[in-house]
Amino acid sequence: MTMTTSIPTSHHDLLDSKFATIATIGPDGRPQLSEVWFLADDDTVRVSLNGQRQKTQNLLVCSAVNLFVLDLANPLRYLELRGNAEVALDADGGFADRVGAKYDTDLREMDDPGDERYVVTIRPRRVNAVDLSAE
Amino acid sequence: MTMTTSIPTSHHDLLDSKFATIATIGPDGRPQLSEVWFLADDDTVRVSLNGQRQKTQNLLVCSAVNLFVLDLANPLRYLELRGNAEVALDADGGFADRVGAKYDTDLREMDDPGDERYVVTIRPRRVNAVDLSAE
Numbered sequence: 001m002t003m004t005t006s007i008p009t010s011h012h013d014l015l016d017s018k019f020a021t022i023a024t025i026g027p028d029g030r031p032q033l034s035e036v037w038f039l040a041d042d043d044t045v046r047v048s049l050n051g052q053r054q055k056t057q058n059l060l061v062c063s064a065v066n067l068f069v070l071d072l073a074n075p076l077r078y079l080e081l082r083g084n085a086e087v088a089l090d091a092d093g094g095f096a097d098r099v100g101a102k103y104d105t106d107l108r109e110m111d112d113p114g115d116e117r118y119v120v121t122i123r124p125r126r127v128n129a130v131d132l133s134a135e
Numbered sequence: 136m137t138m139t140t141s142i143p144t145s146h147h148d149l150l151d152s153k154f155a156t157i158a159t160i161g162p163d164g165r166p167q168l169s170e171v172w173f174l175a176d177d178d179t180v181r182v183s184l185n186g187q188r189q190k191t192q193n194l195l196v197c198s199a200v201n202l203f204v205l206d207l208a209n210p211l212r213y214l215e216l217r218g219n220a221e222v223a224l225d226a227d228g229g230f231a232d233r234v235g236a237k238y239d240t241d242l243r244e245m246d247d248p249g250d251e252r253y254v255v256t257i258r259p260r261r262v263n264a265v266d267l268s269a270e
């Protein structure tokens with residue numbers, strides 16, 4: 001295990017993964033987890049969330065967040081990114097389109113009329129890069 | 136999404152998975168995640184943890200836990216189990232041996248001399264069975 005503030009090169013490939021698990025803190029102080037798409041720019045990771053989702057509401061109240069990127073081909077290897085989420089309205093849907101381009105889909109087709117999109121930005125304060133298969 | 140208190144048959148196969156992501160609440164109130172082995176008996180899930188690990192220490196202080204079982208072959212499908220963890224000393228290592236039998240390994244070989252093993256029992260209060268690929 002390597003606990004740092006930046007993502008070690010040994011785990012950089014995981015930033016190109018398609019899926020990550022996001023953990024937020026619910027109104028009851030308990031962890032809530034779900035699977036999300038994400039985009040990475042260097043060590044900064046961003047997620048596009050529909051404002052109606054519980055995880056979005058959680059982050060607007062408590063910014064503590066954890067993004068967990070598992071190597072699906074080797075689940076003994078993963079990246080845990082701990083930090084605060086900056087939540088900003090994606091008013092023109094520009095960020096949703098950037099995420100959509102990665103996944104070759106239109107995120108806003110999943111939304112109901114009137115739903116708003118948010119950009120959730122995570123700049124990790126603690127990075128936990130694990131590879132138990134290498135130990 | 137189906138939010139229930141028992142695990143629907145559509146997701147029962149995931150209880151035979153080898154890996155799950157466990158989320159605990161750290162001393163700073165933030166979520167901490169790591170990958171663990173587990174054993175399922177009906178809707179009750181148990182994990183064997185070394186007492187020295189931060190997640191074990193977290194659970195001894197705050198019992199709120201979330202076990203997230205991802206279908207590694209289809210990450211749009213997963214099971215989220217929310218509940219309280221009951222943490223008990225595995226004094227004779229009997230439970231560690233049961234987990235070891237599932238994984239064909241000896242968990243206690245990973246421990247340092249003097250380390251203690253704990254049985255973490257999760258009886259889900261809320262079950263979130265997701266299959267976005269079916270929607």
